[in-house]
Amino acid sequence: MPIPTPFHDRTASLCISHRWTDWAGYCAVCSYNLPNDSEYYALRHAAGLIDISPLFKYEVTGPDAAAFLSHIMTKNIEDIPGGRAVYCCWCDDFGKIIDDGTVFRLDKDRLRVHTAEPMLAWFKQFKRGFNVTLEDMTAKIAAVAIQGPTSRKILRQITDVDLDALAYYRVLTAQLDKLPVLISRTGYTGDLGYEIWVENAAALSLWDALMSAGKPYLLQPVGLDVLDIARIEAGLMLNGVEFHNAAHCLVELQKSTPFELGLDWTVDLEREPFCGQRALSAEQAAGSRFAFVGLELDWDEQQALYAKHGLPVQFNPGAWRSGVPVYNNDGSRQIGKATSGTWSPIVKKNLALASVKTRYAQTGTVLKIEYTVEYRRETVSAVVAPMPFYNPEHKKT
């Protein structure tokens, strides 16, 4: 039975659709409204408020905190200066991904790690020899993401800190409406946005302050269904969908490596030993079998499939993550899988995230993706496209 998050009193009264899901044991809103288009458009044109409290949060402190995390993560955390956030992943000894998340270097000896799955035991196994303390903060800290083009203007109403100086992937402590919070310029929507971390006791006051400051800027609470569309538009992967924790996989085929997921940029190989380093070095030398790509489905072919049945093109609202095969250009051989996808109302294309054999991963390569119309399995062309699919200038400015 999922339990409420610290924001539940507010989210429950706003969730008039009563559509909830279980996110890591917490009640999480799928969509506040029915239909939920307004949540999507608020997120993309104004701002959305998303309860992300269920993320797992760990605080790592002590003189070896950065060295300890560097030993676990594929990224060299020791290189990260204070006040910075990084996205990274971590692997098992065989270079297979365990999870991904963000690491905040709050100060020299104090870091915070946010993960999709519980990682206390995984992290603990590396503690020997490091002078660190590891604390699970998950149940103590509430978190909310405020994302979208007007998010900065909203925060400005209730804080004196210089938000213009808070660059992309920076983090600082601040007072928001007199509440002590941590603000990170991070998010899962590929847009301008922030994540705000606060002690549980102050969660409801924070929510109220944000909603009230956000009203003139058209802030709306946004559920996970719309977040799923946004993260696909942003080309961001999801644990359990695009990849699976290697520690949970029954067979090798279900495991992935950071290189196969396009996370090369998070892998710093030339440094002190870290978990999975040897296998990742070998993979880098030999090349990866799979690559993570974005696909854009051919509109005319989709239209033609519907027309065969006398139908106009129809889309299911929201993102799918059921997984479908991806074939080579003539459809004769399966060369990968599309793990999730969505119709993008802002890009005006049907998009998918996929894992394909490396030689089919070049931008512009035309592949075929399974596409079902009126219970008939067909295929349509899908071109390998650069990601993010949606990448507004204001994301980083």
Add this chain to the structure above:
Amino acid sequence: MSQVTQIAQPFNSHIPTESYDAIVVGGGHNGLVCAAYLAKAGKKVLVLESRHILGGAAASDEIFPGFTFSVYSYVVSLFRTHIVRELDLTRHGYQVIPLECTFTPFPDGESMTRCGDPEATRREIARFSPTDAEVAPRFSLAMTQMASFIKHLIDSPAPDLTALRISEVTKLLGLGRRFKALADGNKYVFTKLMTMSAVEFLNLWFESDRLVGPMSVSGIIGTFLGVRSPGTAYVLLHHYMGEIDGAFRSWGFSKGGTGGVSLACARAARSFGADIRTQAAVEKIILRAGKATGVVVRGGHEIKSKTVISAVDAHQTFFKMIGAQHLDADFVHQLKRFKYRGSSAKVNLAVDRLPDFSCKPGDGPHLRGDITIAPGVEYLEKAYDDAKYGNFSERPFLDIVIPSLTDPTVAPPGKHVISIFVQYAPYHLKEGPEQWPAKREALGDTVVDTLAEYCPDIKDSILHRQVVTPWDLEQDVGLTEGNIFQGELSLEQLGPFRPVSGWSRYQTPIDHLWMCGSCVHPGGGIMGAPGELAAKTLLKS
């Protein structure tokens, strides 16, 4: 405004001296779409817009500091989705935010909100008629089926009923096949749709006046007809053909106002190399031996071009820029009978708070869609009665949207823009159309008074009011008699008859002179189809 200067230069800043493959007269959205397609095909294209902003009647302007109005047209739906893809308009800033619902307040304190949640809509309609509530989805289904049939007609040049060419016969046969594919019941429905009035047609389904009234107004928008006038049922369908992301009957706001669509088209045209100039009023289309060879821009500047494509209406093109003396008598005769008779106006308000409807107080989804003041058929008929005798309606039909509730770029935080489409405001006032400037504010007062019957505090919230009469549409945007569609969208003026029988294929009796505005098939609305089809036909020729 600053966005316009990034895309287009004022004409006088650098007068073009070279000769072009094509000059597009008029920088409305259709002219810009046409220019984009021609430039994409490698043609050297110049767009000449007389005003300081682009978009024609699909333009956004900061009329009051901090408030951007979609000054004329106000919602987007019919814009062809394949144009968005072919011109890559999303990359150039095309963004449309769907309207959430339709809200109809009634004078007796009741209201009806129809939204995207089918069950909530059913419950809402059932408060007035349980039968209508059940029938409404069946009606929508029938309209969707007919819209998908008719959609093929608007996505290709109108069939030529007189030509015996194999291509024309094939096209007509194709149409016949699609008609045959309609469900049997719908064949009759479609036939009725072509001849009936909007009210009669809706009465085939619905019994409640509270539903028929507000639904019937789609049949009269932009026409000088009443909801009981024959032929208006078809216009109803025209308004069901809009699609956003594959869903029929969706209307939306363009981000930054409807000018956002035009600017996206302009950016696409620029990206393909088209040259776009503002403050370049074309006074004359130059003819040499009966062929168009260029244009004369105000100030006497002549610019040569192999082809001239007019995006302005037929009256402006042929009577102002060409002259009747250069045209066949029959062509002139038909042009003169092409009906404009603008019947609508626009009132734009900048307000310091949201309107508070006494029948449904406070903020809510009902304000985020289409708010229709059309409480019943009789109300609408009375409104039409006034217009028949040359007056604006004492109590007009109002179609209201508040784009600032979904688009934060059009008003300062916490403040709003209210866009009000008003019908009837006949161009032909009984005192004469030139009396409109003297009556402009009286119309504005009538509109605000009408709205105040439902939102008593509206008057106190108004920071600025802009009233656009049919006369203003003619004077400022060049729409003859203020018709928002460059000519009425009535059955006899559609398809092969638009604007003149035999000349619906974008070509004109003047060699090298083409048409690409809303006055040619498939007509008006922010659709882009005339511009696209004209360009494609020209490129094929």
